Amino acid sequence: MQSEQILNVLYIVAIVAEAMTAALAAGRRSMDWLGVAMLGAITALGGGSVRDVLLGRHPLTWIEHPSYLLVTAGAALATVFIARYMHHLRHLFLFLDAVGLVVFTVIGCNIALALGMPYVIVIASGMISGCVGGVLRDILCTEVPLLFRAELYATVSILAGALYIGGQYAGLPHALAMGIAMLTGLALRLLALRYGWSMPKFVYTEKLH
């Protein structure tokens, strides 16, 4: 299908972009070149891997397509040499990161739908695909995951998943439901970045123990 091909191209663009932004996080922790390559691959491919391990779905994407491992590690490594110019491209990378979020989400939903999972799990599968790579990156950099505190990141993923399922349920053509879900999620994420929207935070200072 044509929409499948577009999704696949967007997936490649997204894993490259995720690997490159992860490389900058590695640089902030002074990792060595191989560490940069590994953190890039883990961030780009980790969300899908955790999803497939939890669903018991084998082989994992990068085991079936080892080139994804080489492409993401290579993109992260290349970032070492072009990092000085990345600042000028920061809007592009924030945009591609947002594209990655909705693309990973829709792919994660598709995989759970193909396995006949209930809707709650389909949305969870989309969110794990979209968000867990960044959580792994933050854990490996020993930072409290941004996901749990950031600008509507997981919210966008849940909303896109719900719209995607809702659109299909309402009888929309598959490609249209997918397009609406992805564009709405993308718009919300970009607006959140632009205007600094975020979820209310829960601040608790007492110790229970």
Added chain:
Amino acid sequence: MQSEQILNVLYIVAIVAEAMTAALAAGRRSMDWLGVAMLGAITALGGGSVRDVLLGRHPLTWIEHPSYLLVTAGAALATVFIARYMHHLRHLFLFLDAVGLVVFTVIGCNIALALGMPYVIVIASGMISGCVGGVLRDILCTEVPLLFRAELYATVSILAGALYIGGQYAGLPHALAMGIAMLTGLALRLLALRYGWSMPKFVYTEKLH
């Protein structure tokens, strides 16, 4: 079986309690509302998920019962609004946390027994079920896991697992072996909390490298 039904009710109570105490940990890290919900679900359901992934047992509990995902995320979220009253209930929550520890342990043992695993793995399965949720919570909050330093937490889990297996091996009725293991574990955990009992610590200050 009746003892199975009691175990199931206790399991629901325990995952709700674990999700609610995890929500307080999320609040101490100023996570947003969705982060609170996610940390609650991961803490409550993560131990069983890691156990099942290691045992190669699918589908995972929350994939088979998606309502558990909603219940734990919802309980964590509700905690945001009742946190100010939680301090008065701290003894109740410490008690429910201890109940959760022994309930998760016995369920983990049951699952490994049903797979025909050797006793060492049965006890390990109980301990992973009982303790790993809290380890995931602490990693996601970037704290050295309390498990590795806390009041007999893992010890209680190993002891309860060993008593449970020992009781069955000695020919006790299943429900009696389970009851003895859970009550002994619960008593030890509560006494450890009350009197500050803990394992000796290993303190080492040199660098090997």
Added chain:
Amino acid sequence: MQSEQILNVLYIVAIVAEAMTAALAAGRRSMDWLGVAMLGAITALGGGSVRDVLLGRHPLTWIEHPSYLLVTAGAALATVFIARYMHHLRHLFLFLDAVGLVVFTVIGCNIALALGMPYVIVIASGMISGCVGGVLRDILCTEVPLLFRAELYATVSILAGALYIGGQYAGLPHALAMGIAMLTGLALRLLALRYGWSMPKFVYTEKLH
């Protein structure tokens, strides 16, 4: 095969050595005795476990051989009592750690080869087996994993894996290809330790967001 038996003996030596050095890391975080035992077992057996979970290969090594769990936990615990003498043995332990790295790597490659995986995945499988145990240890101690910053650790693993595959591809006898890969990797690791060789680091200080 004789080379298989040698590899198996080296594997036992290596998991014991990894568990003992992990115990020292646990001591630097003042973990309790059970925490020491757990961190030892997780460090020694975690790399192979992650590899098998990602490959969808069950049962995991320590579930098939529960004695490995007891041996590594016991070795870590014993370290509590002999830690004061470990400093005199630090060269031995650094040597055994290097042996472990190449032994785990070759075993990881063998497992992926037996599953008919492509070469990129064979090398990745070797590296995951060799390096991930230490990553788990560092995460549980809330340190940025040494792997991403250390003296050619992952590099040695990739090189040994590539030499092993290359040797077999070139038609060398299996044991010879294995011996060359392991001895070259060992030599490189020891030279890196001796002369402080390391990969260039990527240092980046700007925030993309």
